[in-house]
Amino acid sequence: MKKRLIAVMSLVLIFSLSFGGMIAAETETAANTNPEFIDWFNESFNWMTVENGSWSHDPADQISDEELEIILDMAMKQQTAVHWTPYFMIAVTDVEEQRKILGDMWDDPENVATEGTVTVLVLADQILSQEEGHVSEYKDYYMQVPHYAYYDSGQASALMSVAANALGYSTHYFGSINGEYAPFDITGVNEETGEEYAYQSMDRYVKDEYMRTWGFMNPFDGEVNEDYVYPVKGNAVFVCAIVIGKPAADETIESWGTNHARPKNWAIWEE
């Protein structure tokens, strides 16, 4: 594992040396500030998780396809390890489909998704091993790295949420779902511990033509090399489902929002 990490870090260094200068030259960061955005973000409370059962049922409140494109595109800007960009996001707009994805593990399906919500499925590649059925051949730096895949998917999800917040929508994340359209259909047994495990392929929603691209191996604004494009089907598995919507009009922030601490779990270290 240590060897693999060193290999990865070397690749990062090589690529940052070759591309770093080019990108810096194209970016004018000094004039591009927006500190008001942070105040707005904090004070909007759009970042609060919407309680199951507090969603608007009004179809007029459902995020539009145009807005979905904006927030999904923003999610793709996230920097990731070796810019593997392992995630692939699929937006499901039909309410019955959303309910059959999320199931009843956390609440009545009627409460977890409504005619006013959209559920974004976050899948990720590089979690499954070849033995578990990963269909594309891992080769060189295209490798099984679940810890990065989960971490990077989380980062991209957070960025997507911020974009949704900026358009007036809030979210509720689901790491565990039990709907009939979300079966645990990839199973195995850990050879060392004997422990059984399972993944959700979300096959119903993964079309054959859905492809994910490895960002690092392609230029920021240029032609994509097909050697670094992989099918989602058979490679990516479920990481998280993110319900996006607006709280019901008759609710107040005290009733629609979860109310949990945002502790200052950080430090600025000085010797």
Ligand SMILES: Cc1cc2nc3c(=O)[nH]c(=O)nc-3n(C[C@H](O)[C@H](O)[C@H](O)COP(=O)(O)O)c2cc1C
């Ligand atoms: C990675 C992740 C997985 C989550 N999984 C679930 C879930 O399976 N079911 C659920 O109802 N909420 C889930 N949540 C939502 C949290 O439970 C929710 O944000 C929690 O109530 C904390 O509320 P807060 O936003 O006020 O901190 C998840 C959140 C995250 C970030």
